[in-house]
Amino acid sequence: MRLIIAEKPSLARAIAEALPGAARRDDGALVVGDTTVTWCLGHLLEQAPPDAYDPALKQWRLDHLPILPAEWKLMPRPRARGQLAVIRRLLKGAREVVHAGDPDREGQLLVQEVIEHLGWKGPVSRLLVSDLNRPAVQRALARLEDNARYQPLFRAAESRARADWLYGINLTRAWTLIGRQAGHDGVLSVGRVQTPVLGLVVRRDAEIRDFVPRPFFVLWADLEVAAGRLRAWWQPGETHPLDDQGRLLARQPAADLAERLPGAEGRLARLESRDRRQPAPLPYSLSALQVDAARRFGLSAKAVLEICQRLYERHKLITYPRSDCRYLPEEHFASARATLEGACRTDPTLRGWLAGADFSRRSRAWNDKQVGAHHALSPTGKPADPSRLDKAEADVFRLIARNVLAQFYPPLVTREVKAEFAIAGEAFRASGQEILEPGWKPLFTTREEAPPLPPLTEGETCRVREAGVEDRETRPPEPFTDASLIKAMMNIGRYVEDPAVRRTLREHDGLGTEATRAGIIETLVERGYLVRRAKALRATRLGSALIASLPDAVGRPERTALWEQRLGSIAEAGDDPAPFLASLVTDLHGLLSSADAGRLRQALANARGEEPAPAGRPSARRRGSTARRRGTGTGGSRPTRRRRSS
Structure with a gap:
């Protein structure tokens, strides 16, 4: 018998339907001729809790940390025991096994760890299915590969799981225990991805809270030219009080110039025009x-x-x-x-x-x-x-x-025009854009573009018809939303201060993965660290206090982004995982030594943030269950039955 093990039932059904012959149902499987197709239910196995290594570790104590398993153990998830027994039974009658996990790092792990955990020693092929329609699955079945080719992918995923366990278990226990000393009765969950994401929101909220608006002033002039009218904007020189973005900080110079401008004549001193061809946006990643x-x-x-x-x-x-x-x-x-x-x-x-x-x-x-x-x-x-x-x-x-x-569709072709006018000894600029060929643009928006500038000729004269001064204020950054936080996680290098690290991250950019980013946000909301206010995501008082109490590196993206780079090297270049895990253990010793109840007590006292809506907070048991699900990417500790405070 050939046994195909799919990641989930939907994939197993698609594979069975693509095989020649009619499928019949068996206990936890589908049988088509000499091929049996069974499935996992996501992860059937999970990292064993600390007390599986030593019963004394069931009690949370600072002197137990760091917890470092000598030999790693997996255990069945409570709801997976039945399907694990089905696969164990089917393996006994198999001559060949086909690994049909999803075509990614986590998919490679969750099927292969079951095959290895159940002791299969025979040949294993790899089936990669990215489209569940019958023709696509049939093509995939016709080009099975040796699963050994994907061993680096498995080692990277296994290293990720072990590293997340080490990081989450040890730091969560440490901060929860010092939290008790500081007067907080609840679990303080720390993870290698969730905590830097929380840090992004906490720092953005602080920028908004501490922002002090500054007034600035702009002067516009409506000009009449040979072919029509346009609006241009004064470009004050360095003799005037300007901020670092060239904005005018005093109103009087603009007001004085505005009084002199109506009726003044000038000329178009410089004209730049260029055509741009923009290809269509690429198809989507998640x-x-x-x-x-x-x-x-x-x-x-x-x-x-x-x-x-x-x-x-x-x-x-x-x-x-x-x-x-x-x-x-x-x-x-x-x-x-x-x-x-x-x-x-x-x-x-x-x-x-x-x-x-x-x-x-x-x-x-x-x-x-x-x-x-x-x-x-x-x-x-x-x-x-x-x-x-x-x-x-x-x-x-x-x-x-x-x-x-x-x-x-054809490219979008636009003409961008920049014009600089010399009037009363001052420079005024205007810009416009004209769509020459709409190409793909109508598929994406029906909005009317701003009108283009009228036809212009360098050197032509102009006359000021009207002028005015606008009083404006600098604005704080916008709070994160789901969209902008996902975008920040995709382009995390923009939030890295170290230029050398930022350069390193250009090719390995990203916090979390396509499969985990949504779950990370939801986990932070469920654990009471973030709260939604309309579309905005804001840090709660608890979330702000946690970030303030942690070592700065734990709440910033550099560590976890470089971590993903190391995992990528294991998956793509076949690097040995041992040095990666060893360096993590070294880091853990340093991080744990910085756990300070006094600092956390002060952070809790000083914390300013949003309070979560009381009716929207899930129970401790429900919140804890989130970390069990595949795809959360939290890197947090295994849930406990301890009550969490609200």
Whole structure:
């Protein structure tokens, strides 16, 4: 018997349907001829708790830290024991095993750890499925690979799981224990990803809170030129009081000039014009889709992920959604027309866009060199049944299809014009943009662009018809939203102060993964560290105090971003995981030595932040369960039954 082990039941059903012959159900499996397809339920195994290594560790004590397992143990998740028994039984009759986890680091781990935990010693092949439709699964079945090729991916995922355990268990226990000494009765969860994300929000909130607005002043002049009228803006020179962004800090110079300007003549001293060709935005990665869907439809990152999972598993309308790639395989280009015609058939908006597509065009999106374990989100070609999709599902599906359709539209061509006028011995600037060829732009917005400047000729004269001064104030940064926080996590290098680290992160940018970013935000909300106010995400008093009490490096992104870089080297270059884990243990000793109840007590006393809505706080048991689920990416400790305070 050939035994195929899928990551989840939906994938197992898709594989069984793609095999020749009719499938019959067995206990926890599907049988098609000589092939049996079974499944995991996400992670069937989890890292054992500290007391599995030593019963004395069930009690939380500072003198037990750091906890460093000599030999790592896994244990079945409570709800997974039945399916684990099914796989154990089927392995006894198998001659070959096929690993059919999702095509990513975590998918490699969760199936392979089961195979190894149950002691299978025979051959293992690897099946990579990113599209659940029958033709795509049949193609994948025809090109099985040796699972040994993916050992580096497994070692990286295993190292991530162990490192998260070490970091989360030890720091969470340490800060919870000093929290008790400081008067806080509850678990203070610390994780290598969740805590830097919390730190981003806490620091942004502090910038907003401490912001002191400063007045500045701008002077405009409405000019008459040969071909019409335009508005230009004064560019005050260095003899005037300016801030570091060139803004005028005193009103009087602008007011004096405004009085003299009406009726004054000048000339167009310099004219710059250039045409720009912009290719269509690339197809979506999950994070890019979460950002756009949040802005356009107000959907949370978690909601977008859940919608994508339904579109992938239940409706089979899109390819594998948890992708960090925005490119498509070159072999998909030949079938793109048929795929999109099928995908757009039942949606009037998509049909209209399809009519304008030129399938002889080949955009930069088709690039095998940019495609790794995943490719960008794209339609499978299956027509959507409008009666089975809710509005949010239809909206998200339309975005995914639109970005692929846009690859078959011409570039957007614009003309950008910059003009500088010399009037009364001062410089005035105006700029405008004209759309020459709309290309893909109508698929993305129906908004009217700002009117372009009238035709201009360098050296021509102008006359000031009217002038005025506007009083303005500097504005604080905007609070984070789901969209902007996901974007910050995608581009975490922008928040790194060390120039050398920032350079290192250019190719390894990102905090969390496509699969975990939404879960990280929700975990922070559930644990009472963040709260939603309308669309804004704000830190609570508890969240602010936790960041203030931790060593600065724990609440900043440098450590975890470089950590992901090391894991990438293990996965892609086959680096040995041992030095990575050894360096983490060294770091832990230093971090634990800095745990200070006095500092935490002061942080709790000084904390300023939002209070979570009382009705919206889940119970301690429910909040703790979040860390158990695959995909949270919190790096926190294994949940305990201790009560958490609100």
